Amino acid sequence: MKEFSIKALAQIIKAKFDTRYSMLDARISRHTSDERQATGDDFFTGVSTDSRTVKACDCFFALAGENFDGHNYMADAFAKGAVCAVVNKNRVTDAAQRGIVLEVDDTLKALGDFAGEYHRQAGYKVVAITGSAGKTTTRQIAYHVLSQYYGVYQSPKNFNNNIGLPLTLLGADPEDKIVIAELGTNHPGEIAYLTRVAQPDIAVITNVHPAHLEGLGDIQTVAQEKLSISEGLQPDGILIINADLVNRLNCQLPVTNYRVLTFGTSDDCDYKISNIKYESFSSSFTMDKTQVELPLPGPGNVENAAAAWAVCSRFGLTIENFSQAVKTLKTVSMRMEVIQIGTLTVINDCYNANPASMKNALEVLKNLCVEKKCRSVFICGDMAELGQQSETLHAELGAAIVKAGVQVLLTVGKLSKITAEAAEKAADYDIQIKCFDDTISTCNNLQQLIKDYDIILVKGSRIAKLELIIEKFKTHDFVTGFVTLKDEKKR
Structure with missing residues (x-):
């Protein structure tokens, strides 16, 4: 971020200076130049x-949560060079003697207020992306393409909540022209707050599926929560939405002065996808009479790419610019990430899961196994936050697994046992099923269940910690139990 005045920050967040230890006029000479000291102000150049x-x-x-309290680490922050700290009222300690302290009613709200004002002053354009699935991949595609033409900053990892979004807005360098942010939610009202902080020029809704139902209740509430991203749009802003949101869910869009553009396979879409083809680890499709070769598999990623193209087009890029740039796109870690381990092909999609993303991943697994003529293995973790529909949706996943022709199903967790039972009941072919209570017990049994040339999909919600299984696959002891591709060529 560009340097910012502590005085200006105090005015934005309506802060009180703690007079017991430090005044605004107090100099911190090791951090400020003589010229700045002469102005009677101090500056900071980053936020943490x-x-x-x-x-x-x-x-x-200093933020306070259920499992942490930043006020307890104020001394550490000053020791590492922080020039000021924003704290909740009545939480000032002796550590304040080491820097300037600003007292506020709510440090989390202050962070959001500052981020919103910083964005207004910095003048960069904001693209805000939400959806039940595909937020990160859409962001990565748009960033990959746009950064070849503009200075672009994107959310680090999945910074998509009321802490991560402000940090994203504050992380942009002075030369950046575009910031691409994610907006996540698991309860009503969260997107509305985040979009008011972000004040996006372009808002994107990738899709709406049953996800976070524990906090949102039903899919109609999910849809309305996602649509609330429009509440923070700039007056001349653009809302880019999956046409499925209108066609399938029959959602009514608010009538305002922003523009609505759609993407999808329908003839009436502003960004129409056609001629879709899927290869082993890639996809291709046509948009604006141009073929796009996408180095990502599956129908979900085709939609993500279409949403990203819609964003890029609003910044003056041509479809030729887009199609050329996406050829060098790299897969996102833990999101349909294909890893070759000896003769094994592992699809690492264990970052998160909901019913729709599970079915998308299963389709990729099915197509890959048919093409390669290999055995399909699905290591399935629980899907979290599905509320009262959890058991029903886990059972429906069992039927989808059978439809995808999975030959070996290994479930991890209590809810996934429901999936296993449903798959066993639905199967009209010989499917091998093993259920495990946790990831550790799964890892301990992998060696005897996996065979050479298996294609293995690993997917579940974060609570399942399935990344431990990916690490197990990569260990020397596991790999040496299988023929390597190099050894096979020598035979």
Whole structure:
């Protein structure tokens, strides 16, 4: 971020200076130049909410949550070079003697207020992306293409909540022209708050599926929550939505002064996808009379690419620019990431899961196994936050597994046992099923269940910690139990 005045920050967040230890006029000479000291003000050049990542000249926001309290680490932040700290009222300690302290009613709200004002002053364009699935991949595709033409900053990892979004807005460098952010939710009202902070020029809804039902209740509520991203749009902004949101869910769009554009396979879409083809680890499709070769598999990624193209087109890029740029796109870690381990092909899609993303991943597995004529293995973890529909949706997944022709099903967790039972009941062919209570017990039994040339899909919600299974596959002891591709060629 560009340097920012502590005085200006105090005005934005309506902060009170703690007079017991430090005044605004107090000089911190090791962090400020003589010229700045003469102005009677101090500056900071970065923001941190984690004392472990604080750098010199940072402003430290002391956030308090269920499992942490940043106020307890104020001394650490100042020791690492923070010049000021934003704290909740009545939480100032002796650590404040080491820097300037700004007291507010709510440090989390102050962080959001500052991020919104910083965005207004910095003048960059904001693209905000939400959806039940595909947020990160859509963001990565748009970033990969746009960054070849503009200065672009994107959300680090999945910074998509009321802490991560402000940090994304504050992370942009002065030369950046575009910021691409994700907006996530698991309860009503969260997107509305985040979009008011982000004030996007372009908002994207990738899709709406049963996800986070524990907090959102039903799919209609999910749809309305996603649509609330429009509440923060700039007056001349653009809302880009999956046409399925209108056609399948019959959602009514608010009548305002922003423009709505759609993407999908329908003839009336503004960005129509056609001639879709799937290869082993890639896809191709036609948009605007141009063939796009996407180095990502599956129908979900085709839609993600279409949404990304819609974004890129609003910044003056041509479809030729887009199709050329996506050829060098790399897969996102833990999201349909294909890993070759000896003769094994592992599809690492274990970042998160909901019913729709499970079915998309199963389709990729099915197509790959048919093409390669290999055995299909699905290591299936629980799907979290599905509320009262959880058991029903886990049972429906069992039928989808059979439809995909999975030959070996290994389930991890209590809810996935329901999936296993449903798959066993639905199968009209010989399917091998094993159920495990947790990831560790699954890892301990992998060697005897996996065979050479298997194609293995690993997918579940974060609570399942299925990344441990990916690490198990990569270990020397596991790999040496299988023929390597190199050894096979020598035979």
